[in-house]
Amino acid sequence: MEPLPDLAALSLPEIVRLVEQRRLPPVDQWNPAHCGDSEMRIARDGTWFHQGSPIGRPAMVRLFSTVLRREPDGGHVLVTPIEKLAIEVEDAPFVATAMKVEGSGNTMRLAFQLNTGDLVTAGEAHPLRFAGEADAPRPYLHVRGGLEALVARPVYYELADLALAGDGPVPGVWSDGVFFPVAAA
CATH class of the missing domain: 2.30.270.10 (duf1285 protein)
Structure with a gap:
């Protein structure tokens, strides 16, 4: 994955361009059956955990965040075309x-x-x-x-x-x- 952009060094037009270039997976179009619990949690401070341990690789967190979706009932899931797993979110993801x-x-x-x-x-x-x-x-x-x-x-x-x-x-x-x-x- 490419490094995170330096917000302070970017102009607003550059930020808009970067946002437009980012292609996220179409998670809203994927509707697989619910497969269970991901054993993951996003803490109030934004730290992602798996089986109780913090996920230490920022690239993994960024990847998981691209397949995160909020369900109509307010719950959160990680979704791919073939599976959907619940993820606990303490406040905001x-x-x-x-x-x-x-x-x-x-x-x-x-x-x-x-x-x-x-x-x-x-x-x-x-x-x-x-x-x-x-x-x-x-x-x-x-x-x-x-x-x-x-x-x-x-x-x-x-x-x-x-x-x-x-x-x-x-x-x-x-x-x-x-x-x-x-x-x-």
């Missing part, structure tokens, strides 16, 4: 570990790098949402097919700084033409 900001006001764009190396630009197709209590919000970014990334605390603080620097009546951030209020729902 991904963690947004870095953010890049370009522009300002309603022309701002926010790109996030996930713990798997994936790049996601917040916007209509990838909304930000805030769960939890008002004094302890948990921000999430929609990645794909119902899968979300928990925004890591340091990245959340960057979002909060942007939101508080705005001049609107409600603290929030713009990305790709969409306004996201920074408050727990």
Whole structure:
């Protein structure tokens, strides 16, 4: 597998190009019978485990993440054309570990790098949402097919700084033409 991109060194147009080039398996089109449990778990901090031990090879985690799917019942599975295995997800299957900001006001764009190396630009197709209590919000970014990334605390603080620097009546951030209020729902 190729090395992870350096988010800080990329411009937003370069990030968009990389995202468009990435071809993911069509897991939403695969419907094999459920085969059992994968004996895998994704911890709240984004660490992947197999049979209780952390998966130490980032390339394996990246590979498994490409066949991860969220089921209509809210559960998560690893799916291929011939098998479907349950995987436990403690919170969100991904963690947004870095953010890049370009522009300002309603022309701002926010790109996030996930713990798997994936790049996601917040916007209509990838909304930000805030769960939890008002004094302890948990921000999430929609990645794909119902899968979300928990925004890591340091990245959340960057979002909060942007939101508080705005001049609107409600603290929030713009990305790709969409306004996201920074408050727990």
